[in-house]
Amino acid sequence: MLHEQPVQPSAQDRTGARDECGVFAVYAPGEDAATLCYYGLYALQHRGQESAGIAVSDGTHILVSKEMGLVNQVFDPQRLAGITGHLGIGHVRYSTTGASTWDNAQPAFKVTATGGSIALGHNGNLVNTVDLARELGLPGDARSEAPRQCSTDSELLAALLARDADTSLEESIVRTCGLARGAFSLVVMDSDTVYGVRDAHGVRPLVIGRLPRGGYVIASETEALDIIGAHLVREVEPGELVAIDEHGLRSRRWAEPTPAFCSFEYVYLARPDHRTGETSVYAARRQMGRLLADTAPVEADLVIPVPECGTAAASGYAEASGIPYAEGLVKNRYVGRTFIQPSQS
Template sequence: MIFDPILDKPQDECGVFGMFSPEPLDLAWFTYLGLFALQHRGQEAAGMCVSDGEKFHVEKDLGLVTQVFDERRLDSVRLANARVSIGHVRYSTTGSNLRFNAQPLTTRTNKGILGLAHNGNFVNAREVRNDMLMQGALFQTTNDSEVMLNLIARESHMDLVEATAAAMKRLKGGFACVLMSRTQLLGFRDPNGVRPLVIGQRDDHAYVIASEPCALYAVGARLIRDVQPGELVWIDRTGLHSMMVAPRQPTPCAFEWIYFARSDSQLDGADAHESRIRMGHQLAREHPVDADIVVPVPDSGIGAAIGYARESGIPFDYGLYKNPYAGRTFIAPTQEARELKVKMKLSPTSAVRGKRVVLVDDSIVRGTTSRQIVNLLREAGATEVHFRVSSPPIKHPCFYGIDTAARKELVASTHSIEEIRDLIGADTLTFISEQGIREAVGGPGLCLACFNGEYPAGTPLLNDVDKLALEV
């Protein structure tokens, strides 16, 4: 699992964005806006492709959207008659954090130049890649997105839609992708719908496909619907088209509602902010405590803390201030430096002085930062700290786009809840139940694999090295 090195959080996989317009638009600018709205889903690299039906311009690099696309670079992908574009923000899930792994990926085929932006992981990518290598295929990157492009390209007797459908049937895992040619935009999602994908439309009839609705709103589009699990949609001059490639077996990732999605997003019919508030209600019902104040760990614990306060009747207050200017660029090479970085990001307010505090957060991964936050509250005068977590304990790796290097990094896989409580120094520690998460989100079934080890979209074939890495 990729962690925020300071706040010890699981990091989002990636964000994808695509746009098709029947009339010329400044798609480079709109794609920039869409990617900026999705920045929370990936902060290591950003890129976009833009086509006017003939030219095909690509620009990508490591960095935030605003760092990659300065005025010069944005101008380099601007086309006067642009009709199709895709974009991507990335955390490295499979493949290292190198510039050549930045997306979109592009390739030349008998169908013309294709560009792909991918969120998630194909669990059988290694197996398929090895088969293709034996048949003479060439790969330029180390990420599994290129496997999808190669599968599409090799179906030379099929048109783009047919070839994409065939590739979808070959690959397994949790994925949501946007794909473009010079004249078409495609979007598709795995049969379990593990990773999100939505469709929107502007008043000028331009269509947008993106990871979250916030990217639609950023470019003036309204939400039409989610791409269904197992569905392939494509947009061209004749409009929006769709086919079901595989039967729907919806189990979207629970962490979208626990933490990943922006609080203003609605995915698969479930509102992120309201779901987090219901998690807090459920936490208060499952794990009540006598206390004076409910304090969220900003920003991830705010929704659940509101719900906990409402259900329990304990007042809500901001007992921790988050410095919005303490970004990821500060290098913290030692443990002491990392602890100072936490203090740069979070500091207690006077609201906790002399109070019994209910501290609410969305998750505990390694426990190191949780311990520091508890200590901050005690140093500020909190008399008791009761830790409440709006996800179940994370015990298992995720194979669907949130990479876990080793299961032993997950504190809940090696410690009991009481041992974790002792480790972080809280007076009490409790987690929401799996059933509580299901009830809070409602609507779709959920992937809870990182909590219970049940993988609805399959697992990769592991060699001995992989198995050692995942051992407790």
């Protein structure tokens, strides 16, 4: 089991409101949770390229394996064989708060006040980290708007969940989510249950899938279900908590929903084959292109997309405007996403 010690981030580490990561969770008796997490994270690689991690339990204790790098660089068959169990969570990171270092890679692992253990994966960005640090009894720095003794908002959430000795993990999640302000789609686990929770605004996506031979998965996007043969059940609703254990899936409302989904998911973050609501990201981008042709017509010889995210919108613009579509820019497909690299502002 791995337990990271939080470090003080520099102001440079915390610049920018960046909150793109990928999370995955699975509960599947009789299945290899680590391998399912691996493939789920592989499908979510576009959401984070800095680090990858998996936490797995066999029903008694949690093992965590994480490292800097891409999913297929971090995990090979030998490493996956060392973390066995039927439930687990995974995370690919695009740093939001805290430096891009191994210490800040997720899942975050904590020993609880009762001697158990939990692991947490977080996609989002909290705006009240000073208040949360003070809730833990840690000193805060009002000038920097970050706690002195915690390197990420995800570490803060995990520490808050681990501190409660007088209640269940499920109740602790509800209590902690009530304290948090900002965007968060979380996957959390103890030794025998996995949880998925979404903030009241539903800023970041989170979906539920069903495996063919039983068991459930939770993921940031639907393509993580497709790659392991799971079918989409539904989205986790804003303000909803779902729990999956030996009794199946159960749900509760922890906050009244006030939906405010991030439009940038449609524009850039999500993969085109992600299905959300009544449409796909690809269809939404094509429709954006059609609407743009109506509202901003131009005289031009060609419509040329900026790959890859602009491709669908450009085809929609060309269709609606009648201007021919052509490819004029070529991206090296062996290079990862550059926008989400830590060096980009």
